[in-house]
Amino acid sequence: MRWTTAKVRQSFLDFFAARGHTIVPSASLIPKGDPSLLFTNAGMVQFKDYFLGVRTPQHLRVADCQKCLRISGKHNDLEAVGRDTYHHTFFEMLGNWSFGDYYKEEAIRWHWELITGDWEIDPKLLYATVHKDDKEAEDIWLKMGVLPRERILRFGDKDNFWEMGETGPCGPNSEISIDRGKGACKPEKNHAGQKCFVNVDGCERFIEIGNLVFIQYNRDASGALMPLAKKHVDTGTGLERTAAALQSIETGKILGNYDIDLFQTIIHKIEQAAQKFGDKARYGKNEESDVSFRAIADHARTMTFLIADGVIPGNSDREYVLRRIIRRAARHGRYLGIHRAFLAMAHAGVVEAMGDGYPEIKAAASKTAEIITQEESRFGETLDRGLELIDTELARIKKSGGHTVPGEVAFKLYDTYGFPLDLTEDVLRNHSIDVDVAGFDRLMDEQKERGRAARKDDAGAPEISLGAGTASRFVGYHRYEGESEVLAAGGKDGEHVAIVVAETPFYPEGGGQVGDRGVIETASGAILEVSDTRKADGSIVHVGRILRGDANDFRVGARVKLKIDRIRRDAAMLNHSATHILHYALRDILGNTVHQAGSLVDPDKLRFDFAHTGPVKDDALATIEEEINARIRENAEVTTDEMAYDDAIKAGALAFFGDKYGDRVRVVRMGDFSVELCGGTHISRTGDVGMFKLEAESGVAAGVRRIEAMTGNGALETIRKREKFLEEIGAQLGARDGAAVERLEKLLAREKELEKKLRAMEQKLAAGGGAGGAEAEEQVRDAGGVKVVTRKLDGVDPRTMREMADRMRQKHGSCVVALGSDLGEGKVALLVAVTADLTAKIKAGDIIKNIAPIVGGTGGGRPDLAQAGGRDASKLDEALSKVATLVQ
């Protein structure tokens, strides 16, 4: 094949490189430093700041192939995926950019040259569109004289004005579409009989293969269009649809996007899964299973690339998008008859088809497969039951002639069976049935409310209202003391009070690090003991109790001296710096998909939660601990800088979606290994941490692990404490170190054995001596007026026999008891006991001497109790029955 997808990609880049464009790599699917976007949804996302004039580009002409995801927000194609042949959630966008350099004319001319020249597409198949008010663009097309007037079409904002999101750079555009021939669209199916044409929604015959946007505005938060200082070009060409068009021309067949070489590699893998585990469907044979093939192929790409860019399945933001995609794909697997995890196979197809162009998916392949399979298997447990519930519900609705699934059912599917709402809707769409979304939302809100109520119990937080105008400044990065003036005060005498001062060395809780404690004093000797420091609306609030003086001493305007608890701060500081080193080490050793999910830094220890599937193995934990301690011994310099957020991100600083950062941020660097955005307090060299000791690794939620650790003196104390435990254990066992372990192993083995015996015995006793077995029940006989009680036992040892004899004597009162037990391995035991009232006439010792020989043994004892051993278990009955005769 001449126009393989790889060739199309390369030819685009070569074309623009030859026209002065610098080729740049694709940016991550996770936009860096753009909280307005969940995912990179267009090639221009990484260049947004150049358009806005916030940053200055290095090159004025750039071209690339950008991985894009259209699955949320303004550009969301999820619902169309699979149902037609050209929509995707994940796709590759070819683009060329001019940052204030060339404009409409070159953009249009070059694309025409590329499409009709290099790609040799017949101009007769092509159409151009322009915005109805963009006379300039229309004139350029007319002047070029390459298309007849009737194939230069005008459209309004809906079709010819492009915007990246609710806000951001935008402008009118000009698009180039190709007519793929009559057979490419089924109007009756795709757009309800409407005539096939350019910009008819759902028409698969006229497909846009070039979108040239002339960026000249910024849509601001109020919705207004603000002209930009410079005019720019942003073009987008879908790689898959272009390859489909070229491969169709080449083969003479009408091929959809999913028929191109790249997708066939993926679909082939899905066919293999269907062969092996499913109903053996093949692509292209049946429209219904084709929808599933396409959806799985699309979703496999999305999950592969998302995971490689550091997203893991979960319940918030991006994580939930990934979870939904995996679950939807798993559901399509069921439609191909596959009732087990199989998506790792589709993922392998993606890596095979695209790994050369995107090394990140190759590098993350085994981990990605693991994450996908884990999520898929977990959902697999409830997927079938959920689908059953939907079937039942469908039957009910069809019978009653309704059209809507109640919110309760959708909520149950969500809450109990893990069906994201969009998945339920997707399943129902085939049946033209809706979900009562409002009802579903209400139940969701109620559940959230219950969760909030449960969390409300924020113990000990004093209710303090502060005056306005209380912005304060933290000056305590390198100071433990300071002087300032009270700006606001609240609370009552005898209770917690709160004060805000202009400048404070007290660190307010933030970035996981706990707030400082200490004292605030006045010149008159009043003392406020600060038990916590927090942030509230730009102020730093000190909370505590007045130890001397009263609230009046700390009124607004009072001069105060502030002193923090230095030991506590220093200890917290070590833990905070160690947290950065830990974060680095986790990413270094477990991979870049690890990212922080939560952190607590207090003086005693640090706790770090991070995204990772499955427990961290012991040897990896050991390596992590070693790496951290090596970095500590390296004694690397720790530096902090204030800079613009964008510069920090450019410098590779770790920042997290969902965290709020201002325009200027603080960047903390350690040696050459760690760069993080952080407002916390830190040591000046990594050696200050002294030592790092892992305390525990555990799971806190699906896909989230927790590490707890100690540093400095805390680490030393932990080790000492453990040593002490070991010593105590050694002392108890009477052995040390290796010998203690051996000893313990023996004890445990013995305990196990004893437990087994005990259980067996208990069972026997409970069964009343095992009727029908070797044991027998008590036999009570009268021997000349004396009660004789005998019992044959199995495996009961002599000591237990004595206990049993005691109980039997108590139970029967005046009597003679005789017990015989088969101890196994050719050994037997006999016991005779006589109650005190009878010992004058009947002596246990005498009886035993007479019966022991019957079982081949000897024995003797006191008048009230005698025991004997023997070797012939088959004679036990005979020996016992002789007792009555002897007594008589």
Ligand code: SER
């Ligand atoms: N931004 C436009 C698009 O995404 C052109 O690149 O289609």
